[in-house]
Amino acid sequence: MLTLLAFLAAIGLLVTFHELGHYWVAKLCGVRVLRFSIGFGSPLLRFRPKETEWVVCPIPLGGYVKMLDEREGFVDPAERSRAFNNQHVLKRMAIVVAGPLANLLLAVFLYWGVIAQGVPQLRPLVGTVIEQTPAAAAGFKEGDRILSVAGDKVASWQDVRLSIVEAAMSAPRVAMEVQDASGARKQRTIDAGPFGEKAQQALQQGDPGLSPARFLLEVGALEEKGVAAKAGLKVGDKLQAVNGVMLRSWEEWVHLVRNSPGKDLTLRVEREGKSLDIKLRPQAVTQNDEVVGRIGVGPVPDRAWSGKLAFTQHYNAIGAFAAAWAKTGETAWMSVKFLGNMLIGRASLNNLSGPLTIANVAGQTAREGLTPYLEFLALISVSIGVLNLLPIPVLDGGHLMYYVAELVRGKPVSERAQLLGQKIGFILLASLMAFAMLNDFSRLFGG
Template sequence: MLAIVLFWSVLVIGETGIKPILGAVGQGTLAATAGFVEGDQIISVNDKLTPTWTEAMGVIIASALDGDQEIKVAVKNFDDQQNVRLLKIAESDTQNPEVLYEHLGFKPWSPKLKPVIGKVLPDSAALAAGLQKGDLIVSADGTVMNDWMQWVDTVKIHPDVTINLIIERDGVQLPLTITPKRVQSGEKTEGKIGAAVHVPEDLIKSVSVEYSLSPLKAIPVAFETTWYYASATLKMMGKMLIGKASVKNLSGPISIAEYAGQSAEMGFVPFLKFMALVSVSLGVLNLLPVPVLDGGHLLFFAVEAIKGSPVSDKIQAFFQQVGIALLMSLMALAMVLDVQRLFH
């Protein structure tokens, strides 16, 4: 019930996101095989409207993890011509959401931006090097930086390696040195400096979209969204149980706290959405037919209705101990995975 209220609140308040317009599509990816091209804007996935990039990617990945081997994606190009692309998903692609996203090959469209610093994060390599908001990266190790993505690619291949920069600040060119921090990204190691690009305000408005519903229209959509995520969660649990999905998909209290902090930094609506997803996951978990959970009590009531007499206290106590052992094992596994993520 809480998840429905939270999803309803998100729909009524509305959220702002970027339009689901595709950037360059990598060769050999599922997107390329399906015929997606740069500039395609996703309208709907399996007939579900997806007004933002986050919504579109969330529905595609959830549908794939849900077992859909063919996902129908309606798109339009810059000339407003509409087409339908069919994503073919193999079972091997659905073992891990991160691997699946990489295989899909979707990247948001972004225009070429000048390599101008828009924000410097605290405790970052950029701050330590003395970079400031508004600095233009002119060159790196003697190579002229024509756009921001060229600069990002340069940083990625230089983890813990000093880069000699020429920057322009207030019309004056200055030399600087920066050493990108080494970070783990999936199975790869790459450099990060902790800085964001400056994006012109008019460009932000052109690729942004606001989506909201009236209080009445939001009610059925909130129910539908809750059911959608609940069924996807249940199916993912089933896949993990039979070995068709990795247990690395589990998140423990450390990961949940990190995601909560990240969503709170993004704003009130993203935090509400995160809380709704957590509520769905806890609700599904609580209804599993495991003793000590509500689902376990319902199972005992069902057995009692079938056999015509209550389950004995001795049997109930035994299965409750089994249920506690299962839950403790699950919590321990989630904690171990959380700790592993911290060190990787």
């Protein structure tokens, strides 16, 4: 229920703000707005305080502003000057672009609200290097402080991930400068190519096999009726060795379990000052088309390390607004680059997300609190703004493209050309939505 409510609230807010952008500028330009609709389908609610009918419809995947237009029906001669089609092309361009710009402006204010509170950050310190990943192959060590990614200085773990995403969209290799535990500066280059397509996709999502988190070799949680619980492991047990080989880190233990589906393991643990051996056999499960071992056990976070990682970055009101403006611009530019790289094959279509994933993330962030939910809203608002500015017929950017052509040619694009463009745009958007929905089902249901 929370997921559904969070999703509906998000879509309602973002769509309303988008359509209000069109509405406000249309009114400023003297255009009569006949209907302002949130959602599609037969109206559930409607009211008409003045000349505009305001409606709420049951399909919450968009909305529209219907303006007086001679191409869509009879217009009283006395009202012709208020028809959209009779406005100067620059006014029509302003009305069309106002919706996407409203979403980008909303994102600025959402980010401002988040940043003004003080932004919890993690220092760019490597807590865990996952074995058999591009990061491990590049020579990263626990305790490395990341100084720059592809030449860009980084001050937080979020900076690291965003810079990796941006760099990975342009090249398969990402150069990073680090300061190791001894204080020496070193260059490390992450290359996901030899690790296959999944590793390359993970790199494009900012995950080369590094984590700021660090865990103790101690059992912190057990899955009820899981393999570990049935074998006799208990919360508080300290892991020492497997099959006679000493364990060095929790990540090493996870790697060993994942690579031992259906194999017998002898785990030595310390419990209440005494050592004892526990025999277990990891359950074989399928994850992302790969059979891995699983025992249902969670670690204890290294709280001393966590204390070194965390800090809060504070801003005054003006500084917070400037940071929010920059954040919106960076996010929008990254979205544009991702879409461009997707078109030329550098970014996988598997990274596309549809309404199911958006709804799932809406619910997750709402459970985490208001700040994560506001950040989610800002990100989706930027995505809606950027997507609608793409020069694809049926989107705002497609209409803008026609008006730019009209401005250059001195006459409107023919109705035949516009109709053909609408058909092509619809097919393209339907195809992208189909890919996004398939990705949603794959992520959520393991398909």
